[in-house]
Amino acid sequence: MNLEKIKNANTKYIGKEIEYFKEISSTHTYAKEIALKEKHSGKIIIAETQTAGIGTKGRSWYTGENNNIAMTIILKPTCEIEKLEGLTIKIAECMKKTIYTLYQIQLEIKEPNDLILHHKKICGILTEMNTISGKINYLLISLGMNVNEEQFSEETEKIATSLKKEYHKQFSREEIMVDFIENLEKEIEL
Numbered sequence: 615m616n617l618e619k620i621k622n623a624n625t626k627y628i629g630k631e632i633e634y635f636k637e638i639s640s641t642h643t644y645a646k647e648i649a650l651k652e653k654h655s656g657k658i659i660i661a662e663t664q665t666a667g668i669g670t671k672g673r674s675w676y677t678g679e680n681n682n683i684a685m686t687i688i689l690k691p692t693c694e695i696e697k698l699e700g701l702t703i704k705i706a707e708c709m710k711k712t713i714y715t716l717y718q719i720q721l722e723i724k725e726p727n728d729l730i731l732h733h734k735k736i737c738g739i740l741t742e743m744n745t746i747s748g749k750i751n752y753l754l755i756s757l758g759m760n761v762n763e764e765q766f767s768e769e770t771e772k773i774a775t776s777l778k779k780e781y782h783k784q785f786s787r788e789e790i791m792v793d794f795i796e797n798l799e800k801e802i803e804l
């Protein structure tokens with residue numbers, strides 16, 4: 615993974631600091647452990663493989679080695695909590711826009727937090743906020759996207775897909791991540 619390409623995205627703060635793992639249990643769990651210590655907004659945790667990736671409602675999320683996007687963004691919003699209403703849908707719209715802009719592929723949003731391609735899940739979004747007395751300590755945006763995955767378990771084969779599986783070519787994870795974080799920083803004012 616070309617981390618410099620991501621760091622050089624046209625953003626003010628998202629992605630300027632990246633922590634990269636070849637393997638980790640979960641980018642979301644790790645981000646949660648370090649989020650309060652982070653002074654700046656916009657750090658991204660990226661992993662090639664997650665051994666215990668998590669989705670919503672405690673479900674697991676599989677991340678195949680070197681094929682997909684598994685990332686968590688740590689943000690330090692200064693806005694009111696109410697301003698973050700509908701955030702997960704805005705994040706989904708940013709990824710939908712990214713995939714259409716780069717590849718003219720139309721994803722569908724399945725509320726509240728999934729992106730669908732050809733009636734199968736291709737991307738999941740998990741957001742988590744930590745607050746105290748109405749003040750936001752941190753916001754985590756985790757994203758799992760099947761980009762170049764070709765191996766699906768029998769169980770997930772029926773419900774999940776990837777860009778490569780559908781279009782039979784390799785896609786650039788870095789290109790997707792750069793465009794996504796640029797869209798995200800423009801769309802959400804924190």
